[in-house]
Amino acid sequence: MKRSTRGARGRAVGVVCAVAASLALLSACSSDDGDDTSSGTKESESATQKDQNGSASPSGRLNEDQSERKKLLSATKVDWDKAARTAESEVSRSKLLEIELGDDKQGNPEWDAEVVAQDGTGTDVRIDAVTGKVSGSTTDSDQDADDKTENSDKLAAAKITATKAADTATERKKGKVTAVALDDSDGGSTVWSVDVVTPATWDKTTFDIDAANGKVLNEHVDRD
Numbered sequence: 001m002k003r004s005t006r007g008a009r010g011r012a013v014g015v016v017c018a019v020a021a022s023l024a025l026l027s028a029c030s031s032d033d034g035d036d037t038s039s040g041t042k043e044s045e046s047a048t049q050k051d052q053n054g055s056a057s058p059s060g061r062l063n064e065d066q067s068e069r070k071k072l073l074s075a076t077k078v079d080w081d082k083a084a085r086t087a088e089s090e091v092s093r094s095k096l097l098e099i100e101l102g103d104d105k106q107g108n109p110e111w112d113a114e115v116v117a118q119d120g121t122g123t124d125v126r127i128d129a130v131t132g133k134v135s136g137s138t139t140d141s142d143q144d145a146d147d148k149t150e151n152s153d154k155l156a157a158a159k160i161t162a163t164k165a166a167d168t169a170t171e172r173k174k175g176k177v178t179a180v181a182l183d184d185s186d187g188g189s190t191v192w193s194v195d196v197v198t199p200a201t202w203d204k205t206t207f208d209i210d211a212a213n214g215k216v217l218n219e220h221v222d223r224d
Contacts, residue, residue: 065222066202072101073176073197076109078132080177081163087113087125090137095155096162097122098181100195101129110135116155120148154182157190158211165192168214169207175199182211191217 062070084096094115104110109129114122125137162180170177179195190211197204201223208218 062202065204069178069197069202069204070199072103072109072129073178073199076101076129076176078111078127078129080111080166080180082132083111083127083129084113084162084180086127086132086134087111087115090125090134091115091117091123093118094123096180096182097151097154098179098183099162100179100181104128104135116151120150120152122147122151154184154190158182158192160192160209160211160214162192164214165207165209165211166194168209168216169194169196169205172207172216172219173198173205175205178204185217187217189217 080099080101084099087099088094088096094117097114097116099111099113102110102112104126111127111129113125113127115125116122121139121143123137123139126135127133128135162182166177166180173196175196175198177194178197179193181193183191183193185191185208191208192211194207194209195204196207204222206218206220206222207216209215210217
């Protein structure tokens with residue numbers, strides 16, 4: 001009987017140990033699964049936050065517009081203000097109305113500017129953004145008296161220069177100026193519209209700056 005009792009106790013102890021080991025294993029697996037889920041969630045939230053802040057997407061790839069901005073600015077050697085002065089010197093006693101960075105037929109960076117003569121006539125001047133030389137100029141013969149008056153009125157309303165407007169924009173957002181244009185705002189006031197591209201993300205920020213007093217009226221980030 002004693003031998004039989006000792007054997008039963010031994011079997012009982014073995015069962016208890018097996019059950020305890022199984023429970024420990026299940027607990028460890030459950031803990032590991034929970035840690036993986038928590039880590040994955042944090043990584044996902046972090047990636048989403050970066051995307052919302054305008055940083056690179058989780059894949060690190062740029063969209064089409066960002067890639068185009070990177071391509072043009074990486075190849076550009078002549079800043080907007082130098083190109084603007086070159087355009088103004090092409091037409092006697094003219095003033096800059098607008099300038100924008102784009103590409104020519106070969107895909108090379110080019111500044112496309114419009115300058116206005118004293119009589120209000122607008123002339124389109126294209127400047128090579130690598131060499132700084134004038135690559136062409138065109139004066140539209142279809143401009144009528146109203147067109148010329150509109151150009152002159154915009155320039156007359158601008159009490160601050162394009163350079164001052166660009167400086168105001170880059171003080172708010174560090175980056176490269178890719179466009180400056182004198183235009184009418186939705187509210188009726190004349191504004192300098194300035195585009196600034198941030199190389200860290202290649203996003204574009206557009207500022208509307210009151211051409212009369214230099215105040216920033218609107219700021220919009222284009223991440224598309």
